[in-house]
Amino acid sequence: MEFQKPIVTAILLLSLVIRVFADCSCEDEEIHGNKSETLKYKLIALASILIAGGIGVSLPFAGKIFPALRHEKDGFFLIKSFAAGVMLATGFIHILPDAFESLTSPCLKEQVWADFPLSGFVAMIATIVTLMFESWSAACQPKNQTVVEGVDDEENNVGVVTVHMHATHHHSHANDNSQVYRYRIISQVLELGIVAHSLIVGLSLGASKSPETIKPLIVALSFHQFFEGLGLGGCIFQAKIKSMATISMGAFFTLTTPGGIVIGILMSNSYKENNTNSLIVEGVLNAASAGMLIYMALVNLLSPDFNNPRMQNKKMLLLGSNVFLLLGAGLMSLIAKWA
Numbered sequence: 001m002e003f004q005k006p007i008v009t010a011i012l013l014l015s016l017v018i019r020v021f022a023d024c025s026c027e028d029e030e031i032h033g034n035k036s037e038t039l040k041y042k043l044i045a046l047a048s049i050l051i052a053g054g055i056g057v058s059l060p061f062a063g064k065i066f067p068a069l070r071h072e073k074d075g076f077f078l079i080k081s082f083a084a085g086v087m088l089a090t091g092f093i094h095i096l097p098d099a100f101e102s103l104t105s106p107c108l109k110e111q112v113w114a115d116f117p118l119s120g121f122v123a124m125i126a127t128i129v130t131l132m133f134e135s136w137s138a139a140c141q142p143k144n145q146t147v148v149e150g151v152d153d154e155e156n157n158v159g160v161v162t163v164h165m166h167a168t169h170h171h172s173h174a175n176d177n178s179q180v181y182r183y184r185i186i187s188q189v190l191e192l193g194i195v196a197h198s199l200i201v202g203l204s205l206g207a208s209k210s211p212e213t214i215k216p217l218i219v220a221l222s223f224h225q226f227f228e229g230l231g232l233g234g235c236i237f238q239a240k241i242k243s244m245a246t247i248s249m250g251a252f253f254t255l256t257t258p259g260g261i262v263i264g265i266l267m268s269n270s271y272k273e274n275n276t277n278s279l280i281v282e283g284v285l286n287a288a289s290a291g292m293l294i295y296m297a298l299v300n301l302l303s304p305d306f307n308n309p310r311m312q313n314k315k316m317l318l319l320g321s322n323v324f325l326l327l328g329a330g331l332m333s334l335i336a337k338w339a
Helices: 004-023 035-064 074-103 118-139 157-207 211-239 243-266 276-306 309-313 315-335
Strands: none
Touching: 035 074, 035 157, 035 211, 035 243, 074 118, 074 157, 074 211, 074 276, 074 315, 118 157, 118 276, 157 211, 157 243, 157 276, 211 243, 211 276, 211 315, 276 315, 309 315
16 A cells, blocks of 8 residues: 555654664753753852862962962972872873763764774874974073173182072073973963863753753862862962963863853753764864873873972872872762762
8 A cells, every 4th residue: 555655664764763862862861850940050060160160270379378388398299299190080081081982972973983093093192282382382482592701811719600600590590491481381281171171061061951960060070170270270380470361371260161051051952962063072172181181290290290309309208299199080080970
């Protein structure tokens, strides 16, 4: 019967659609709950994350008030080790798995990279690009050429010693300037890596339609933001950036996730987390952020401090730094259970 053909075709198409969506939750789940309650938890999350991030990024500057937190004290090494552990766990445990999940999602149609680990590749490229950027930035750094004039044979030994002391002081000053410039590069690259991920996290939370999904994220993401802010604030502090630039960088970090939440709330009716474009953009950005954070934590935060003569000569400080590194990585990894 001719009229049965479209019915059979419709049934086959329907069964195919059901099978596809059973294997792949490509459509965001519609939660028909209390919208005002959902919005309430989103606003609570926004306020909590905003405060936690602000405190975290500001804490390294508290050394001016609390002497134990000054950068020349042992406590500052411990805080930096803890923050580096947080950065490592953020890259390995939080961001990189999200990137793999996004870029290998069955919701992506006709993946060109189906048999290729694109997330790992993007993370590797981001690491290499970060290294190149740092190297070229350091190579192109303006160097103040100071020439120490030769000393006449007629000048006495006091004059020679004075010139030598001046040259030594100049060399030390140049090294200090080089370190400050290096930390400026580190703080900028680190902020870029953190901000890209934070925006995605805020957007996802703001677009969520389930209060039950948001509730556990409030505390988890607040701690997440606090610890990330701690690591970034330490780098900004050592970069000795001007006050307005410091405030701008701190404010930009602090406002990124809350800003993402606001955008997510405004786009909650149109934003589809499992949309093809969303998955690709989130996956690539997360993979790049992971590569940058892992590189920064190992190469720029941990390696210089753990090879520092001061830490090498003080075994208790070295032991304490190891403990704080493991503590930071462990706590941040634990948070991954909820966020």
